[in-house]
Amino acid sequence: MDAFTTLTAVAAPMPMQNIDTDKIIPARFLKTIKRSGLGVHLFDPLRFDKDGNEKPDFILNQEPFRKAEVIIAHENFGCGSSREHAPWALLDFGIRCIIAPDFADIFYNNSFKNGILPIRLPRAVCDQLIDDTKLGGNARVTIDLARQVVIRPNGEEIGFEIDPFRKHLLLNGLDDIGQTLQHGTQIDGYEAERRQTQPWLPTTIA
Structure with a gap:
């Protein structure tokens, strides 16, 4: 997955509670296991009418x-x-960061696994950032993951907390497969040794 280091981008205000995964990507669009192509259906019931x-x-x-x-x-x-289609749809649309007072646990975990940074900030701070979006095209917010700060359009820096291991994974663009491949040399060595010491074991799974 793509690394997340520093992002400066337009921020969209959605001052709503309980934005659930069926609003993010309705169940009728879950017929695919591909991560691409879901962005067109992001927030479908909110973005489009019945026609x-x-x-x-x-x-x-x-x-x-x-x-x-x-x-x-x-x-x-x-x-x-x-x-998991919810973070897939967000990412395919172009969303790399979500700022809110809190998140549903499974969605929060799935976001990290797909390269999206969920940031928890107090409701009052979120409302300040939402108010900043009234600047329109100038409503660009910067997220510096290494320094763990959100930078408002006026230059004010707001710190946020993140688990150090999850921060490491995002900064280095490592999903579950990427983490495993970091140990490729050791895995290859183990398999080579096993072929020598236990040649009767199958080398592939049927």
Whole structure:
């Protein structure tokens, strides 16, 4: 997955609580195991009417937020079912960071595994960041993961907490497979030794 180091981007305000995974990506779009192509269905019930036309009042259908890479929301973002398609859809749309007071646990964990940085900040701070988005095209927020700060358009820096191991994985672009491949030399050595000492064991799984 792509590393997350520093991101400066337009932030889209979504001052709503309990944005669940069925709003993020409705169940009828879960027929694929591919991670690409889901962005067009992101927030489908909020973005489109029953005829597939854009709802002009939804924030991601407005400029400059069509190209937002950050979402700022209220409590319990990502609640509902545990579908991993939710972070897949967000990432495919272009979202790399979500800022909210708190997140549903499974969604929070899935976000890290897919290269999305979920940041917990107090509700009052989220509301300040949402207010900043009124600057429109100038509503660009910077997230510096190494320094663990969110930088408002006015230059104010806001610190956030993150688990050190998860921070390491994001900074280095390591998902579960990437972590395993870091030990490729040791794995190859083990397999070579096993072939010598236990040649009767199969080398592949049927």
